[in-house]
Amino acid sequence: MPYLVHSEEDRQAMLETIGVASVEDLLTDIPAGLRVEALNLPPGLSEHATMARLRALADRNHLFEDRLCFRGGGVYRRFIPAAVAAVTSKPEFYTAYTPYQPEASQGTLQAIFEFQSLIAELTGMDVANASLYDGATAVAEAAMMAVVHTGRHEVAIHGFLHPEYAEVLRCYADGRGFRVIEGVPGPATAAVVFQQPNFLGLLEEPEALVEAAHAAGALAVACVDPISLALLSAPGEYGADIAVGEGQQLGLAASFGGPHVGFIACRQELTRRLPGRLIGEARDGAGRRGYVLTLTAREQHIRREKATSNICTNHSLCALAASVYLAYMGPDGLRKVATASFKHAHHLERRLAALPGWSAPFQGTPFLSEFPLRVPDPAGLTRALGRQGILGGLPLAPFYPDRKDLADVVVFACTEVNDAAALDALVEACAAPVEVAVR
């Protein structure tokens, strides 16, 4: 039996020490009518058979090559240095518990303190927390911070925020009892939330958005792409109050959507409103520097029903991965990654927009490494590309069923790994006439 350590002798010895005849004597509190005969599940498999089963399932997914992926929408296939997995697969990190006993957890505590510092630097904000679940819940947490801080009950989304992030925000809002609107802030607005670059890859004008939010007495929440911050103005530079985002691009595998890592950072003044874990510096009796979970009075296990949020955890191992990635890249590496992605995307956009029947629906709006194009027959295109092993751009129709102007728009993403031959292959495949689908 896998993973069970006791022999029958061990069990007998333990029963003797306890002073009972069998385990059944320990289960007498359970009403007889509740006892199950057996679970209706197949018996356990050997490791060999288990892994064969898992491999068969994995093989039933089509794994697109990194270089032939042109679909983003919040998750991007990039180069992940070997160092990342080498660190996160160390059992001292991945089998460690939450660092409540700091003396035995300095490895985790320091690594996450470094993560907090890296995110604060990257976003240009004063303080970052120890990470959240994902970009979507990070947006929701920032909105709740603003609601608590301002005492107002409305959050305004500006522009193309990732539709799933907006849906998650609404789920939290419906529970908590605040409103989510789309449009300009007013006297009831606690926060304006915008995404940079937005879900279509286009660039917003953050300074104007921050100004408008502040003029209405609302906080400005910027949901940002971490790689973009190598090139684009950082939230701290344009006066945002809270910066959030998804850290998947910092060394995390796509993994069908999770686990990834959300980040949240804010101005000094809002520190005590931050949800989740915070790690701070501390000294021991001998004056040695160490790290501890701190400002825990904010958190659910102390404040209980008075906490801002209920979040009890962070995505610690994912935050560790992101830290290793950022350490590996440094500012030069990050800029190279962002620049190569930019160049690939701009090259691709020019060539695709020139194809017959294709056009750019938002001419003149700058983008970074993701861009929207109007294409003939998005669904047919996706299928045709798929048959050639290419994961094409993301059709917007399913995300915006009520927007006729987006019905035939597809968003293409490039990263640094889409080499020249891959770009050629995509353009050629897009240029070929699409076969009419036979249903």
Next chain:
Amino acid sequence: MTEALLFEKSRPDYRGPRLPEAGVEAPHPLDELPAALRRRREPELPRLSEPEIMRHYGRLASLNYSISENFYPLGSCTMKYNPVANEVAAALPGFAGIHPYQDEETAQGALELIWELEQALAEVVGVDRVTLQPAAGAHGEWTALRMIQAYHQSRGETRDEVLVPDSAHGTNPASAALCGFKVVEVKSAADGRISVADLESKLSDRVAALMLTNPNTLGLFERDILEVAQLVHGTGAKLYYDGANLNALMGICRPGDMGFDAVHMNLHKTFTTPHGGGGPGAGPVGVKADLVPFLPRPLVQREDGRFRLDNDRPQSIGRVRSFYGNFGMLVRAFTYVLAMGGDGLTDASRDAVLAANYLRARVEGVLELPQAGPCMHEFVASARNLGSHGIRALDVAKGLLERGFYAPTVYFPLIVPEAVMIEPTETESKATMDAFTAALEEIARLAQDDPEELHAEPRTLPVGRLDEVAAARHPVLRWKGGGGQP
């Protein structure tokens, strides 16, 4: 022994790694981007070579306790062995490399895994359908309460209270408050179990749900659970199960059969996914038919042997996070479930109960045991008997760290003074449990003979007790550059 920060080792002139240049001719972003949108000040990220980075993290790793080296007797955390096969499975490129927005036909293996795991968990806990979306335990708890809230709203009923036992984990009331519920505490009886009389007095048509853990946070099975369920349902409220203690019950009895309407689970406890130093985990929630319409979307459906994502769920509460769940953790849990099977999961719970009672019998006489036995998979002791020497639960915890054991949960549940909550799990050998007992006995002796020694522990760890009060008073939450000696 402490380690310098990445930033402190950085050298300003170190050039970054070799990376592919753009393979095509195109304008440079700093020429193309409008000036107003460009970064003004480069982020001060550290500049380090790969050898230095690997050395840094290798040394940090050596500063941690972890399940791979240490026993974690943490009550309600179920710190059982993390099977290495799970890691291999999650890293398979066919899982790790797939994009969540790939067309469904190209992700049939992933969708099948999600569906199979859902079916297995539904069978273990006795529910109709399960959402695997929530990213963590507290997240799942809030998801369940949102569904219950939506259920009552759909019936036009205003129910703004949630009942929570005074022995409950802190996330219970916090999750309830996140849904705008008023939290009302239900008292425990003298034996630590929920007081049915107090429950009855607090039930009304304003109550949306009662949240319960079973076994409770004292490790005791709530014998009156069937009566409790009847009372709760009689007022039209729902019964929520906190799955922290599910490891006591697999194959023995099922929360769904007890009458629970929403059953929360922790994959990072009962189902062996590793804690990662604080996450990621996963907090699935199983529900009975009444609550199925409100499940987060999408659900995975099976039709004619094909799997699809069903977004057509008009009463769904929506999404609780992006995409479908912490898929990498779902792979790990599924691998464990396959390897264990129904028989293995049952044996796991039986061994967990046996081990806890064994350890309880060994701890008797060393620490106080406020509750009569037997317990289920965990028990709560109290360090109150050492109090006359000035020794508290905290000192016991630090003394255990010094002796190579991670400390048990201390000061929880709140209803036991100087609480020490111990859960060995089924994957700790008798020898380990005996060594743990010996360490406790030594601590108890020191409490009497040399309490000052205990107050000074841990001595041999990388740092001694840290001044958490000062850390909170003047928080330093990031490296700021310059100043501060390691």
